[in-house]
Amino acid sequence: MPASTPAPALHPVIEAVTRRIAERSAATRSAYLARLDRLAGRAPGAARMGCANVAHAFAALPANDKFRVVAEKAPHIGIVTAYNDMLSAHQPYEGYPELIREQARAQGATVQVAGGVPAMCDGVTQGLPGMELSLFSRDTIAMGTAVALTHDVFDAVLLLGVCDKIVPGLLIGALHFGHLPCVFVPAGPMSSGLSNNDKAKVREQAAQGLVGREELLKAESAAYHGPGTCTFYGTANSNQMLLEAMGLHVPGAAFVHPHAGLREVLTREAVNTVLGLTQRARYTPIGRVVDERCIVNAMVALLATGGSTNHLIHWVAVARAAGILIDWNDFADLSAVVPLLARVYPNGSADVNQFQAAGGPGYVLRELLDSGRLHGDVNTVSPRGLRAYTELPTTETGTLTWRRLPPDSGDSSVLRPAARPFSESGGLKLLQGNLGRAVIKTSAVPEDRHVVEAPARVFSTQEALQVAFKAGELNRDVVVVVRFQGPHANGMPELHKLTPPLAVLQGQGHKVALVTDGRMSGASGKVPAAIHVSPEALAGGPLAKVRDGDLIRVDALAGTLQALVPEAEWAARENATLDATQAEVNAYDLGRELFGGMRRNVTSAEQGAVTWL
Structure with missing residues (x-):
């Protein structure tokens, strides 16, 4: 302008x-x-510090630099x-x-x-x-x-x-x-290496057992090179x-x-x-x-x-x-x-x-x-x-x-003007309901998947979901609930390994959604994912009430996240607890014990998962 x-x-x-x-x-x-x-x-650093402090601060500087910063106040x-x-x-x-x-x-x-x-x-x-x-x-x-x-x-x-x-x-x-x-x-x-779409296809093939480790590693190494x-x-x-x-x-x-x-x-x-x-x-x-x-x-x-x-x-x-x-x-x-x-x-x-x-x-x-x-x-x-x-x-x-820059986009399939956007909204929705508050990124999700209503299948680890997928137990319409993944529970890891199996299920024609108190970064892509559910399950959040078979509705149009369970039954239901063995796994080995204080004191995801307040 x-x-x-x-x-x-x-x-x-x-x-x-x-x-x-x-x-x-x-x-x-x-x-x-x-x-x-x-x-x-305040005065500059060297001027307000004692002589010993100054000497320690600049002891390793070359003489010319030391003269500049101390004497010339550079x-x-x-x-x-x-x-x-x-x-x-x-x-x-x-x-x-x-x-x-x-x-x-x-x-x-x-x-x-x-x-x-x-x-x-x-x-x-x-x-x-x-x-x-x-x-x-x-x-x-x-x-x-x-x-x-x-x-x-x-x-x-x-x-x-x-x-x-x-x-x-x-x-x-x-x-x-x-x-x-x-x-x-x-x-x-x-x-640029192997395209992201081609990489994703190989990942989905690997999830189905159609290609082996050698082919998958070749693709990954061509993408990250x-x-x-x-x-x-x-x-x-x-x-x-x-x-x-x-x-x-x-x-x-x-x-x-x-x-x-x-x-x-x-x-x-x-x-x-x-x-x-x-x-x-x-x-x-x-x-x-x-x-x-x-x-x-x-x-x-x-x-x-x-x-x-x-x-x-x-x-x-x-x-x-x-x-x-x-x-x-x-x-x-x-x-x-x-x-x-x-x-x-x-x-x-x-x-x-x-x-x-x-x-x-x-x-x-x-x-x-x-x-x-x-x-x-x-x-x-x-x-x-x-x-x-x-x-x-x-x-x-x-x-x-x-x-x-030129007035027009160099590639209208990648960038568009504000007058002709890909979408009139930013593709991010806040979801609220009896399962808490969550966010969903819809910008990559097909429009016919913005509302998913299906029975829940509940997991406490992403490894358990992988086992169920490989056993064919998820070959249906399903809302996958992966809980005890919040900052209090285990530091709120990203759950990207869930993307290939869920994408496979969706590609087979099933209505699929993910609901989790963990993170996905937006790399969930085409699979609708209600993420960062707050309060998290370990902090008493209602995600801990969900049971296998509960009908769950993830509605990005209305902005709701709801367990379709009778209100009285929902209110009376006790929260599930994290298995003691899994809690032990989350707390120890490979340095995790050093972060125990952060897990105890961290704020919720919506409050920034801050540990210093």
Whole structure:
């Protein structure tokens, strides 16, 4: 949109939801900003510390850098990195600190790696005991970020992380140091391999016993084959979309390949950007960037792209870290007026590289801004504001510049304008009923499956479901209930291993749905899944009342989740309990005992599964 064109009016529902959030958060946000201002008013780190503290802090710095930061009071950047070479998405970070130091020195600044945070891969741990630590790793990362920054000598921070729990954890940790300017530094997606649709077909064939382990491993290795994030639009790539919408990246940095020449240029620009934010005239700490409008922009971007349902947990926690209170009603009300503009697997056949080629985050944000679905008057790390994130970075002129995207989508099967969306709503519904509150992602579910009513088959583990499937016990219309999968019970693992067998049953013509207090990330795809059921079964939630054969109705049109059991019988029915042997399994071995305190103290999924309140 030309600069002379007035900004479109904000959609009234988005305005109302934002106002509601601000009113609800008035006390907590005010207290947060007061703490931020108190910390921002202090002298620089080296000046307010004792001599011994200063000596310890900078003992390992080269002499020139030590002189700059202590005597010249040069800006000092801290790096918090999630680097490890276990994760394909984080392996490219290995050389980033030296690159950042080089760029900072050229700008008269200094750098230290403040600390590293753990980063685990859900793809490696899927269906294994390690997945039970996955959700809690987010708050562990937040605490690790705080430990790194608590040395309290930094003027600004660069945050190196991409994947599922890592970005929310880094963001929560950074917001607890909200007086510091912060910029996220992404690493980009891997190149396209075996298509996500072809991978899913082989998985379904393996679930039916039609292909063996060798063929399945060949397909999986062809899909996940190099450095960078996985190429489907799961939590990791949703993270990157949300950070663009929040203005926390260098504009357009999300989906550039790790080994592209542009990636190094964007990383150097992140150094320039965060240093710009430390200057008095532009001082913009992350706690001021992430306000109510910024959080709503992230929610809208998630809905418009059919992103991961994990963010209905993570962004509740992120917002809380900035003193902002959001809930699933806010997501549901926004979803009703946010059009679905993207079809990326599992909501379509394209991968994130095709999404980027069609226009990527810039196209989505431009369409949302131009249709009044985003707050355009927010702070961002770019001095050019949120409009900068509608443009594409390029080095065609020899230096980093940004150019406007073409007016039309590069592929209308992947991206569509707000005037002609794939759907008028964001494909996310809140479900409520006598089974509690849950969410369902309908953007990839066939319309004739938005309502499923069938007898329940109840399981307490995903392994038990797999056994029943292989025995042919589920070859009928069925609502599969998998309970005792919430944060209190076992850390709320993702249950992706359920997707192939349920997809097979649905493909055979059966009406199938999943109801669980666990997570599915949205990778449930075409199978309707009522997930994150709250309260969870172990916390006394009504999901513990369900018995095999109960008629269950999952209705994404009416927004209901109901056990069709006579009311008096339902009220009198006792809750099932978790088998003592399974409870023992959930509590011990492979590190699970170290997270017992988190399981006991965690809030509900709708409250963000927070362990630090």
